[in-house]
Amino acid sequence: MKHLSLIILIFSPLLVSGLLFSPFFKNNEVRIRRFSKGFAGLHLIYTLLFLVFFNPLADGISYYKEVTFFGSSWIQPLGVKFAFGMDGISLVMVLLTSVIILMALIASKSNIKVKHKFYYSLIFLLQTAILGVFCARDMFLFFMFWELELIPMYFLIGQWGDPKAKASAMKFVLYTFFGSLFMLLGILLLHFYNFAIYGNVTADFANISISSPDFPMPMQLLISILLLIGFAVKMPIVPFHTWLPDAHVDAPTPVSMILASVLLKMGAFGIIRFNMQLLPEAFKLIVPVLVVFALINIVYTAFIAYSQTDLKKLIAYSSISNMGIVLLGLCSLNLIGFSGAVFQMLAHGLISAGLFMVVGIIYLRTKTRDISELGGLGEVMPRLMGFGIILTLASVGLPLLMGFVGEFLVFLGSFNSDIDSYVPIKFYTMAALLILILSACYMLRFLHRTFFSTLLEKWKSLKDITIHEFVVLSVISLFVVFFGMFPMSILDIVQPVLTNILQALQL
Amino acid sequence: MEFLHNIINIMLPEMAIILFIFVQIIMSMFLDIKFYKIAKGLTLLAIILATGLCTKVQIDPLYFAFKDSIISDNYTIFFKCLILISSFLILFLTKRTIATRRENAFQFNALILTAILGSLTLVSANDFLTMFIAMEVLGFAMFFLLAFEKGYKSKEATYKYILMSAVASAVFLFGVSYLYGITGSVNFSVIYEYFLEHTPTLLYSMATIFIVCGLMFKLGVMPFANWILDVYEGASTSVVAFLSVVPKLAMFGILARLLVFALSYSFELTFVLVSVSVVTAIWANCLAVRQKNIKRLLACSSSANAAYVLFAASLVSVFNLSTVLFYLVAYMFMNIGVFAAVIILESSEFSNKLYEFKNFAYTNPIFTLCFATCILGLAGFPITAGFISKLYLFSAIARSGIVFLPFLIVLMITIVISVYYYLRVVKLMFEKSDVVESKVIPHKTSSAIVILYCCAVITILLGIFPSKVIELCQLMAYNI
Numbered sequence: 001m002k003h004l005s006l007i008i009l010i011f012s013p014l015l016v017s018g019l020l021f022s023p024f025f026k027n028n029e030v031r032i033r034r035f036s037k038g039f040a041g042l043h044l045i046y047t048l049l050f051l052v053f054f055n056p057l058a059d060g061i062s063y064y065k066e067v068t069f070f071g072s073s074w075i076q077p078l079g080v081k082f083a084f085g086m087d088g089i090s091l092v093m094v095l096l097t098s099v100i101i102l103m104a105l106i107a108s109k110s111n112i113k114v115k116h117k118f119y120y121s122l123i124f125l126l127q128t129a130i131l132g133v134f135c136a137r138d139m140f141l142f143f144m145f146w147e148l149e150l151i152p153m154y155f156l157i158g159q160w161g162d163p164k165a166k167a168s169a170m171k172f173v174l175y176t177f178f179g180s181l182f183m184l185l186g187i188l189l190l191h192f193y194n195f196a197i198y199g200n201v202t203a204d205f206a207n208i209s210i211s212s213p214d215f216p217m218p219m220q221l222l223i224s225i226l227l228l229i230g231f232a233v234k235m236p237i238v239p240f241h242t243w244l245p246d247a248h249v250d251a252p253t254p255v256s257m258i259l260a261s262v263l264l265k266m267g268a269f270g271i272i273r274f275n276m277q278l279l280p281e282a283f284k285l286i287v288p289v290l291v292v293f294a295l296i297n298i299v300y301t302a303f304i305a306y307s308q309t310d311l312k313k314l315i316a317y318s319s320i321s322n323m324g325i326v327l328l329g330l331c332s333l334n335l336i337g338f339s340g341a342v343f344q345m346l347a348h349g350l351i352s353a354g355l356f357m358v359v360g361i362i363y364l365r366t367k368t369r370d371i372s373e374l375g376g377l378g379e380v381m382p383r384l385m386g387f388g389i390i391l392t393l394a395s396v397g398l399p400l401l402m403g404f405v406g407e408f409l410v411f412l413g414s415f416n417s418d419i420d421s422y423v424p425i426k427f428y429t430m431a432a433l434l435i436l437i438l439s440a441c442y443m444l445r446f447l448h449r450t451f452f453s454t455l456l457e458k459w460k461s462l463k464d465i466t467i468h469e470f471v472v473l474s475v476i477s478l479f480v481v482f483f484g485m486f487p488m489s490i491l492d493i494v495q496p497v498l499t500n501i502l503q504a505l506q507l
Numbered sequence: 508m509e510f511l512h513n514i515i516n517i518m519l520p521e522m523a524i525i526l527f528i529f530v531q532i533i534m535s536m537f538l539d540i541k542f543y544k545i546a547k548g549l550t551l552l553a554i555i556l557a558t559g560l561c562t563k564v565q566i567d568p569l570y571f572a573f574k575d576s577i578i579s580d581n582y583t584i585f586f587k588c589l590i591l592i593s594s595f596l597i598l599f600l601t602k603r604t605i606a607t608r609r610e611n612a613f614q615f616n617a618l619i620l621t622a623i624l625g626s627l628t629l630v631s632a633n634d635f636l637t638m639f640i641a642m643e644v645l646g647f648a649m650f651f652l653l654a655f656e657k658g659y660k661s662k663e664a665t666y667k668y669i670l671m672s673a674v675a676s677a678v679f680l681f682g683v684s685y686l687y688g689i690t691g692s693v694n695f696s697v698i699y700e701y702f703l704e705h706t707p708t709l710l711y712s713m714a715t716i717f718i719v720c721g722l723m724f725k726l727g728v729m730p731f732a733n734w735i736l737d738v739y740e741g742a743s744t745s746v747v748a749f750l751s752v753v754p755k756l757a758m759f760g761i762l763a764r765l766l767v768f769a770l771s772y773s774f775e776l777t778f779v780l781v782s783v784s785v786v787t788a789i790w791a792n793c794l795a796v797r798q799k800n801i802k803r804l805l806a807c808s809s810s811a812n813a814a815y816v817l818f819a820a821s822l823v824s825v826f827n828l829s830t831v832l833f834y835l836v837a838y839m840f841m842n843i844g845v846f847a848a849v850i851i852l853e854s855s856e857f858s859n860k861l862y863e864f865k866n867f868a869y870t871n872p873i874f875t876l877c878f879a880t881c882i883l884g885l886a887g888f889p890i891t892a893g894f895i896s897k898l899y900l901f902s903a904i905a906r907s908g909i910v911f912l913p914f915l916i917v918l919m920i921t922i923v924i925s926v927y928y929y930l931r932v933v934k935l936m937f938e939k940s941d942v943v944e945s946k947v948i949p950h951k952t953s954s955a956i957v958i959l960y961c962c963a964v965i966t967i968l969l970g971i972f973p974s975k976v977i978e979l980c981q982l983m984a985y986n987i
Contacts, residue, residue, distance in 0.1 A: 188905035
């Protein structure tokens with residue numbers, strides 16, 4: 001365990017990214033692709049070692065590592081450390097990232113036709129940024145990686161996407177930048193008030209203890225709201241969600257997969273890290289309002305998803321709806337709800353990646369995503385239909401599949417929650433339960449219109465999935481089924497952390 | 508005797524520069540046109556000599572010279588070094604400017620040295636008279652430098668600059684005369700001590716606002732910023748690079764000292780400065796969105812950056828001052844890098860239109876990478892100096908009081924706008940287009956390329972290892 005280094009885990013993709021970009025690496029498509037996949041596979045194995053040696057019951061942070069520069073911490077005058085560590089939630093998210101990146105790289109073969117060197121190096125840069133966000137133990141470091149992720153994402157969406165993609169990529173960056181500046185303001189205020197009250201200049205997550213009576217409540221609330229705006233844009237929570245459908249629709253399929261499955265989780269992860277762990281008192285005050293947003297998120301976007309004719313948009317809106325479920329779980333303030341939220345993060349990460357892959361394959365073959373032009377594809381693509389059915393049903397929440405566990409836990413948790421809300425949270429939960437019907441409506445409609453009904457003449461010559469696509473879909477489906485049957489394998493890892501958070505909230 | 512003593516103690520860098528100004532002028536009279544290359548060598552020699560002599564200057568304990576009109580301490584020497592280093596870098600970019608007018612090479616270099624002399628004196632000024640003279644020395648040199656380029660555009664730009672400069676000087680002197688009327692002195696220390704005993708009146712606030720208005724002109728801040736677009740477009744690019752860095756460093760150097768000492772009693776002034784900087788940030792960033800010429804875009808960018816720094820500088824505290832210093836250091840390198848890239852483009856027969864940037868990433872990958880690094884640094888993306896400096900600057904503003912939070916939020920929203928136009932430049936370079944002819948950058952502009960690479964590397968290094976430089980800035984700020 002001592003020999004596992006988070007620094008290697010986080011920065012080895014960066015090195016590979018530099019290597020791929022440098023002129024020393026030959027511009028040979030096959031070689032670049034194989035090398036990238038090989039490295040991502042090795043990286044996944046290395047990540048699994050972290051899982052093997054992880055002790056969820058150990059107090060605090062595992063694998064903690066601080067890097068010093070010339071004997072002082074990273075930005076000494078602001079007390080900023082270059083420190084990384086893992087807790088249960090980070091570990092789950094890091095695993096998800098490594099798996100999805102590998103899957104996206106495998107899926108890239110049929111989707112990416114130009115500028116291979118640049119593409120693969122950007123993917124690895126993105127991986128470093130995401131891993132950095134999940135493992136950072138310092139607020140400013142967290143923020144740095146949070147921003148760093150924008151640059152590769154901007155190019156990945158803009159350069160390899162549809163003709164409209166450049167505008168969408170810009171929209172994505174501007175929205176996120178807008179949110180993150182509020183977040184930065186929150187972080188700066190948190191940093192300053194921690195200094196003003198306790199007199200130590202630090203930005204370390206562990207040393208920021210704000211839940212003291214010295215800290216004025218209005219200021220806590222202000223900081224909490226500022227931070228929340230940043231995370232709300234990323235997650236996304238409804239008034240800030242309009243970047244997401246555009247970015248998803250115009251991004252190439254592998255990038256959509258990463259975007260939906262990993263990047264959206266950063267928002268929820270930020271809420272757990274900052275709002276819940278650092279500002280529990282303020283979070284308790286915000287929850288009654290936040291739960292309304294969660295409800296709007298779930299139901300409103302589900303209705304929008306139902307009215308979509310573009311397949312990718314449909315999946316994109318269902319993603320927002322699913323993130324609403326995560327938010328509802330976080331608002332429940334009990335262990336069941338929290339576990340449900342984290343589990344739903346993972347579940348949605350895998351399922352949405354799979355669904356985007358399915359849609360991407362259809363788009364690649366037919367050059368259309370319009371639901372009314374498709375139909376009966378199951379006849380010519382039976383294997384794709386098989387995977388499509390598994391993933392769709394998982395998304396709807398069929399028992400024994402992953403989606404069910406997350407949704408069930410969240411709704412159970414929020415139904416039993418005892419937060420002080422203007423309207424009892426039981427009613428919110430009941431209203432949110434509409435999603436079970438709505439998601440069935442739009443997802444089954446998607447399934448019916450694309451794979452069943454009558455096959456059009458022009459689609460008769462379509463080919464079924466290739467071996468690459470088969471690998472991606474089967475791995476994701478396997479995970480979905482496995483964790484659906486054995487959810488405790490995940491919950492055992494995250495529950496100790498969530499119990500700690502809950503104790504802080506109930507002070 | 509005291510006069511000589513003063514000069515030997517603290518004025519040696521300036522003396523070296525003056526010596527070389529005369530050498531340049533004499534050379535221009537006697538040397539043939541084919542020796543034009545000597546001029547740049549002499550200027551570089553002067554700058555190196557002056558930088559070396561900076562180590563001989565007495566700074567600890569601080570030293571007042573010429574009846575307290577000049578001060579020398581850590582802070583002034585820090586700014587002098589910055590000015591000299593940035594001029595040194597910019598001199599390598601002047602090749603193309605001189606190539607069009609070789610017969611005037613010596614005069615051009617003499618003017619550059621004069622501007623450096625003005626900047627050096629300006630940061631060490633300790634009374635308004637010295638400050639005014641230094642500003643005018645700097646200003647007059649800049650008039651001729653701006654008009655150096657052939658063509659009517661540079662003349663038009665110069666004319667605008669002269670008119671605005673004259674107005675600004677008048678406003679500045681107006682403020683100073685009021686302050687002199689109140690306190691009976693033009694010396695910063697005397698004015699500072701006078702108000703320790705007397706309560707500042709409204710007249711004092713008016714006077715300070717007038718004085719700062721005079722300075723705003725040189726910084727390109729809103730009410731006096733109309734010149735900036737045309738001047739940046741019209742004048743020769745290397746001169747613009749000089750204009751955007753050296754006078755700005757000197758101006759912020761003296762402005763920060765003024766705000767800490769002579770003008771520190773006026774709360775009205777703080778609010779005026781904060782509002783002005785926010786308005787400038789909105790104006791400059793919104794204007795930049797529609798620019799199609801890289802030089803005009805950089806003009807807006809430089810105005811916006813001046814606004815951010817002004818915001819932090821106006822909320823006086825030593826911590827704020829240290830963030831201002833670090834921001835200026837980071838900005839200096841990123842800005843010179845971007846201008847080096849623009850000059851390389853110009854000498855490769857590109858016009859300054861943004862759409863010509865297409866295909867760059869595929870024809871000149873390393874150049875694009877460095878250029879993009881500098882641009883992304885200006886936009887404030889991580890692992891560049893721009894990210895750390897913005898973070899540090901905002902951390903200072905955020906702790907200056909809850910009153911300024913709304914202003915800060917507006918400022919941050921304008922930064923989102925700025926991300927748009929910076930990213931657009933980068934995006935265009937990575938775009939593939941068959942319409943635009945793809946050109947490869949020739950090797951004849953090697954010195955500018957070296958400067959670009961250096962600036963890009965320093966931008967990254969400052970972004971990864973900022974700690975020591977920030978500590979240096981704090982040391983300078985705490986010793987003011």
